[in-house]
Amino acid sequence: MAIAKDQIKEVTAEFLANRHQLMAFIIGLLRDPQVADDIFQEVWLKLAAAMEKGIVIEHQAKWCRKAAKLLILQHWRDQRTARVFADSTLVEFLDFVDQAYDENESLHSLRPERQRALNECVRALPEKSKLLLALKYEHRRSLSDIAAQVRQSTDAVIKALLRLRHALSVCVEKRVRLQELGL
Amino acid sequence: MKGFEDLFLKWRDGSLTDVELKELTTLLKQPDARRRLAEEFSFDYELGEAFRAEDARRQTQQQADSFKNLELEQTAESTLPAEHPGRRSVRFPGRHWRAALAWAACVLGLAIAGVLLMPKETVALLEQTAPGLSIKRGAGTVASPATGFRLRAGDEVLVPVNAFAVVAYEGEATRIRAGGGAHLVVEATDGGKQLTLTVGTLSANVAPQPKDEPMSITTPHSIATVLGTEFSLSVLSNASRLDVVEGSVRLERRDDEKAIVVPAGFYAMTGAGIELATRSLLPEPWSSQDIGLTGRSGHAKWEGKRCRVAGGDQRRGRDAFHFVYQTLDGDGEIRARVLDFESKDNRTKAGVLIRESLKSSAPAAFLRVNATKGLEFSKRQRREPSLIELVGVESFPYWVRLVRYGSTITAYKSADGVDWVQTGSENFELGPRIYVGLGVTSSEKSGENAAVFDNVSVIAHGTLPE
Numbered sequence: 001m002a003i004a005k006d007q008i009k010e011v012t013a014e015f016l017a018n019r020h021q022l023m024a025f026i027i028g029l030l031r032d033p034q035v036a037d038d039i040f041q042e043v044w045l046k047l048a049a050a051m052e053k054g055i056v057i058e059h060q061a062k063w064c065r066k067a068a069k070l071l072i073l074q075h076w077r078d079q080r081t082a083r084v085f086a087d088s089t090l091v092e093f094l095d096f097v098d099q100a101y102d103e104n105e106s107l108h109s110l111r112p113e114r115q116r117a118l119n120e121c122v123r124a125l126p127e128k129s130k131l132l133l134a135l136k137y138e139h140r141r142s143l144s145d146i147a148a149q150v151r152q153s154t155d156a157v158i159k160a161l162l163r164l165r166h167a168l169s170v171c172v173e174k175r176v177r178l179q180e181l182g183l
Numbered sequence: 184m185k186g187f188e189d190l191f192l193k194w195r196d197g198s199l200t201d202v203e204l205k206e207l208t209t210l211l212k213q214p215d216a217r218r219r220l221a222e223e224f225s226f227d228y229e230l231g232e233a234f235r236a237e238d239a240r241r242q243t244q245q246q247a248d249s250f251k252n253l254e255l256e257q258t259a260e261s262t263l264p265a266e267h268p269g270r271r272s273v274r275f276p277g278r279h280w281r282a283a284l285a286w287a288a289c290v291l292g293l294a295i296a297g298v299l300l301m302p303k304e305t306v307a308l309l310e311q312t313a314p315g316l317s318i319k320r321g322a323g324t325v326a327s328p329a330t331g332f333r334l335r336a337g338d339e340v341l342v343p344v345n346a347f348a349v350v351a352y353e354g355e356a357t358r359i360r361a362g363g364g365a366h367l368v369v370e371a372t373d374g375g376k377q378l379t380l381t382v383g384t385l386s387a388n389v390a391p392q393p394k395d396e397p398m399s400i401t402t403p404h405s406i407a408t409v410l411g412t413e414f415s416l417s418v419l420s421n422a423s424r425l426d427v428v429e430g431s432v433r434l435e436r437r438d439d440e441k442a443i444v445v446p447a448g449f450y451a452m453t454g455a456g457i458e459l460a461t462r463s464l465l466p467e468p469w470s471s472q473d474i475g476l477t478g479r480s481g482h483a484k485w486e487g488k489r490c491r492v493a494g495g496d497q498r499r500g501r502d503a504f505h506f507v508y509q510t511l512d513g514d515g516e517i518r519a520r521v522l523d524f525e526s527k528d529n530r531t532k533a534g535v536l537i538r539e540s541l542k543s544s545a546p547a548a549f550l551r552v553n554a555t556k557g558l559e560f561s562k563r564q565r566r567e568p569s570l571i572e573l574v575g576v577e578s579f580p581y582w583v584r585l586v587r588y589g590s591t592i593t594a595y596k597s598a599d600g601v602d603w604v605q606t607g608s609e610n611f612e613l614g615p616r617i618y619v620g621l622g623v624t625s626s627e628k629s630g631e632n633a634a635v636f637d638n639v640s641v642i643a644h645g646t647l648p649e
Contacts, residue, residue, distance in 0.1 A: 008463060009460075012460065013460070016443055016460070016461075019443075019444075020228065020232075021225070024224050024225045024227070024228035025224060027227070027228055027231065028224030028228065031195060031197060033231065037433070040444070041433075041444050044431065044444050044446055045431060045446060048447075089201070089204050089208055090204070093204060093207065093208045093211070096208060096211035096212070096217060096220075097220060097221075099217060100211070100217035100218065100220045100224075101221055103214065103217060103218065104217070104218050104222070114229070115229055115233070118229050118232075118233045119232075119233045119236045119237065121233075122230075122233045122234065122237055123237060130237075133230065133234070134234055134237075137227065137231050137233075137234050138234035138238065142196055142197065142198065143196045143198070144198075158192060161192075162188065162192075165226065165230075168230070169226065
């Protein structure tokens, strides 16, 4: 069943508006940006197919998360090599993450001004701190790898990362508030 | 039991044990922990994005700096006196024989490495070339390179207007077809195949790429990243346009790094003042799909009042073509002007169709232009082979028209779209709803044939057959 052009536009716009939230959900669970990107695209294709079939989706963000959840589970099942989790625990964990998003949707709209503020805060960090964060969040290195590279203990790296995350979080809130006040 | 922070950090690190996963799951029964987890997921993602932005900024800065350094070096070189040849020779006094030996070994090693590495310099091949095509390599230019010319990183392919070139990657089916007037730079393949299109149009058929090495094509306005799909990319004066035929492509606007995923059948544009959004390639009520088993997928797009349809190859005499269609209830007609083909051999065909259904064996009438023969009227009844009749040999453009009246389909041709001449008629078993549209097919040799139509109109006569 073909659907109206306006409706396609509307569904696409809603998907684009929620894409960061969906990507955060997928990447948070998978921790691999490339695989996350594949699953994100798969979700979009499923949504497009549902549109084509004329399926009415009441809550798109929720629907996309459910679709992503199934794809993630499938991926985990396909990838079960060295690390084997009991399926039931993993499914339960996945359900809780989904529930966390359902309950806190308004909290995680991932606004562009917040992202801009975070970009500025990261830029303002000392080079050493930037390197530590980059190793973790850009290069996705393990804590033990980072510890070896920066010649510190894993505990020290954990502490430093937690401290930096907290500092960035405070910096973002401050900048967003200043922006809101027009300063 | 460990705290949420420790467990979450281990989850993120991928070092969580089964027991710890159970602990984390138990903690998530509390609403506060769930709220925190959602916050942490978002913050992690935002941090990743921040570093991506920072990396892009750094790269831009480095590029700007290297350009600045290059300019400075060039200025400095131009002011230096020419070196005396003798000053460049290297002399090894007798007591420094070890150094001489080391130097010789080094030179020999470099020479061997150079020979071994030479073939690896080739990034891609020029599979199809055209008269007037040239390759710019460094300061030199290779005029009219032969088919099979090995392209290196940094080579610039300059395609003349009214021609096209095909760039192929060895060992896979990826093909890039650069259209007339295109300026395409083949980049190094570190971390994935890369191309830069500074002007013109290209269409790409990308074989599945390694997950961590997607192919990317950069234009002045955007970066298209793809893992394996079929699409075309055009650089206009103030914008870039991406049309996706199959799969999906991530398109990033270079100005602000905003990105979207463009799925099959949609296009997106980047440029100043243009909203970054996906838009359908075909306007309502048109749809398009391949009929039968085509060797490659066809695609179609509307550009203003023109429709460009590309169809895959026809095999074993069965219906296999790309069909841009809409449904028509009752009597009615379709008319169009076939402007031209992009490739011409005896199996490339384009025209108007009326079909009973979208099945490859459905009763159908196809009034089409055969690139080498002229105008053909093809008719096929249920469970019967097609009968093809040559109904005219004229030059492009061809005006074609099919009219359904009850169970009769009549074919017409015209020189101007005003005076129509009947060229054939046939009775068919047709239901009240039929499919009318444009069809394009090609041969296996040409791979894909695209035809351009304009003045396309579907007219419903408003009467249902008895």
